[in-house]
Amino acid sequence: MNEIHDCPICSSEVKNWERYPNQVCERCQSKTADAYGRRLRFSNIDLSGGLQAFYLDNGAQYSRQICYIDGRKCFAGEHRFGGIVVEVVKN
Numbered sequence: 001m002n003e004i005h006d007c008p009i010c011s012s013e014v015k016n017w018e019r020y021p022n023q024v025c026e027r028c029q030s031k032t033a034d035a036y037g038r039r040l041r042f043s044n045i046d047l048s049g050g051l052q053a054f055y056l057d058n059g060a061q062y063s064r065q066i067c068y069i070d071g072r073k074c075f076a077g078e079h080r081f082g083g084i085v086v087e088v089v090k091n
């Protein structure tokens with residue numbers, strides 16, 4: 001089993017979780033934006049998990065899990081082991 005895979009967006013190496021084969025790298029994950037290019041930040045709600053997202057520019061809540069990185073459609077979810085996982089959505 002591979003322990004790394006290539007980031008679907010920038011091709012850099014990503015630690016591979018079997019559950020998240022399309023996970024993007026940390027650098028790409030930090031570039032999440034909405035469909036109009038407004039930057040978002042996804043995070044856990046608290047230490048027990050949960051998922052929340054806010055716009056970086058004004059702190060408004062973003063209530064969807066679909067996001068975009070460099071124009072690629074992605075889905076942000078709660079990582080099974082804590083933190084956030086962002087995966088590219090395959091068409």
Ligand SMILES: [Zn+2]
Pocket residue numbers: 007008009010011012024025026027028029
């Ligand atoms: Zn990347």
